[in-house]
Amino acid sequence: MWQWFHRLASPRWFYQASGKFLPWISMLGLFFISLGLVWGLGFAPQDAKQGNSFRIIYIHVPSSFLALVGYYIMAVAGAIAIIWKIKLADMVMKAAAPIGAAFTFVALLTGAIWGKPTWGTYWIWDARITSMLILFFLYLGVIILQSSYEHKGLSSKAAALLALVGTVNIPIIYKSVDWWYTLHQPATIRFTEAPSMHPDMFQPLLVMIVGFYFLYAIALVASIRVEILHRERRTKWVQDLVFTNKNNDP
Amino acid sequence: MFQFENFNDFLYMGGHGYYVWVAYFSSLGVLAFLLVAPFFRKKNIIKEIKKQRHYDSTGYS
Numbered sequence: 001m002w003q004w005f006h007r008l009a010s011p012r013w014f015y016q017a018s019g020k021f022l023p024w025i026s027m028l029g030l031f032f033i034s035l036g037l038v039w040g041l042g043f044a045p046q047d048a049k050q051g052n053s054f055r056i057i058y059i060h061v062p063s064s065f066l067a068l069v070g071y072y073i074m075a076v077a078g079a080i081a082i083i084w085k086i087k088l089a090d091m092v093m094k095a096a097a098p099i100g101a102a103f104t105f106v107a108l109l110t111g112a113i114w115g116k117p118t119w120g121t122y123w124i125w126d127a128r129i130t131s132m133l134i135l136f137f138l139y140l141g142v143i144i145l146q147s148s149y150e151h152k153g154l155s156s157k158a159a160a161l162l163a164l165v166g167t168v169n170i171p172i173i174y175k176s177v178d179w180w181y182t183l184h185q186p187a188t189i190r191f192t193e194a195p196s197m198h199p200d201m202f203q204p205l206l207v208m209i210v211g212f213y214f215l216y217a218i219a220l221v222a223s224i225r226v227e228i229l230h231r232e233r234r235t236k237w238v239q240d241l242v243f244t245n246k247n248n249d250p
Numbered sequence: 251m252f253q254f255e256n257f258n259d260f261l262y263m264g265g266h267g268y269y270v271w272v273a274y275f276s277s278l279g280v281l282a283f284l285l286v287a288p289f290f291r292k293k294n295i296i297k298e299i300k301k302q303r304h305y306d307s308t309g310y311s
Contacts, residue, residue: 041274042252042260052263056273063277102284106277113273117266215281222288229295233302242299 009088011228012237018221029214036208044204056114062212064107068170070100075167078160090156094146095223101139119183127180131173138166
């Protein structure tokens with residue numbers, strides 16, 4: 001069991017295995033995103049109150065989802081990296097931080113644009129939006145800490161600690177629309193109830209969420225692979241990969 | 251069923267076209283960058299590795 005665990009955590013093994021499934025998840029991701037875009041933009045019925053501006057939901061909700069999920073992925077990877085000193089986990093944390101920050105940025109940006117026609121303002125210091133902005137700063141903090149100390153181990157430890165402490169923010173974001181009176185509408189999708197949305201609107205949203213999961217996975221795996229190449233650049237297997245592969249595409 | 255009469259109607263989105271399209275294109279731009287960035291970083295790393303090998307074997311960079 002431990003042997004299997006360590007093999008799985010070997011950067012070299014991960015690099016080779018991920019090279020095989022990356023093209024497949026890329027194709028699936030492309031499929032779901034294009035289907036969701038066409039469906040959401042052209043074929044979903046418009047909202048009775050918000051008109052067509054509600055179509056922003058098909059980007060806003062999936063990216064917010066992944067912003068939160070990505071934070072857990074980053075924090076858990078950071079915890080594994082400091083507890084068991086697994087190199088691959090540290091690389092996962094390093095790769096996950098900018099990707100999560102990008103998804104959070106997209107969530108904030110689309111939320112702001114959506115806010116203008118719906119609430120009449122781009123920005124408001126409301127519980128959901130403010131806690132989401134804090135999430136964005138937490139991501140930035142992790143990114144900055146990772147390159148803050150000369151000693152590599154120290155900076156990733158500091159970054160992992162910040163990531164772990166920051167996880168308290170996630171349930172706050174999730175629950176903020178229930179705990180405080182806010183302008184932000186309550187969650188469209190809940191784990192415990194049926195969605196508060198007509199199926200014709202909800203189905204494309206589901207497709208987009210699946211597509212965004214793939215998108216996140218593609219970006220994360222591709223970044224981890226680059227990080228592996230960089231950190232293992234002096235090892236024999238990377239050297240072999242670079243110098244024996246004729247089309248230069250390890 | 252397609253919700254719009256014609257392409258112009260689709261772009262206009264009942265007056266919300268500006269918001270919808272800005273939101274979609276800027277988001278897709280950010281996400282596209284996420285997907286393309288590792289590709290270029292990989293190219294750079296491979297170039298660095300080759301340079302290093304060249305330096306190691308000849309002493310010249």
